[in-house]
Amino acid sequence: MDTRRNDPYPDVTAAGGLVSALGKAAKLVMGEIWPVPSPTDDIIGIETARGILSVVLATEERLFRVRVHIPGILWETPGFTWEIGSTDEFGLLVEAVVAWRQGVPFDGLAARFTFLELEGFARALDEGEPTSLQWAGLLSAEFHRKQWNLLRRLRTDEVLRNMFPTITHGAVRLCADPLVRTSRQVMVYEPEEDRYEVIRPGVSGADWVEVPTGDLIAHLRAAMNQE
Known part of the structure; x- marks a missing residue:
């Protein structure tokens, strides 16, 4: 045949x-x-x-x-x-x-x-649909329960809530453009309650830095505005 x-x-x-x-x-x-x-x-x-x-x-x-x-x-x-x-x-x-x-x-x-x-x-x-759906998905996933408090805190900010979030090795990663994986990004990790470490992935020489609780949102905003 x-x-x-x-x-x-x-x-x-x-x-x-x-x-x-x-x-x-x-x-x-x-x-x-x-x-x-x-x-x-x-x-x-x-x-x-x-x-x-x-x-x-x-x-x-x-x-x-x-x-x-x-x-x-x-x-x-x-x-x-x-x-x-x-x-x-x-x-x-x-x-x-x-x-x-x-x-x-x-x-x-x-x-x-x-x-x-x-x-x-x-x-x-x-309309920012992928980003809003991603926030909702992460905040409803039991697997990411440990990151819920941090996610909620970040989403309350009018700037950061427009960034595309993912979870990478326990840290929340925010990306400026979900279509471009190499666009501006920042990662924030909460090793213990109200203690935060931040890094900018892909930036030469970048390393984790500890950021005071009261400065977290401003620090992340500044990082996402840097080229």
């Missing part, structure tokens, strides 16, 4: 799989992709400045499903995923992936690639 007759993706198969097919096609339109590890060849994740763009092959029909994922810092939290459209045209898919990675504005993407449904995703970003 010739299984190729039942393959809805003969072009992808002939190119050596989804990763290979997308990579080769992207070069033809003067673009690049940087795939992240995937457990199967039926899905590919592509690093971009606006989250991880993933393409998933439907099994019941020829359909390339497109999703965008905002991961937790250092991949330690599940993050947030949106379905943003699907198409059966491989060439159109490749052009959309390249344009997304090149930073084409959302309105330009929506006008050029009508299969993309970006209104909900763009609105969620504008």
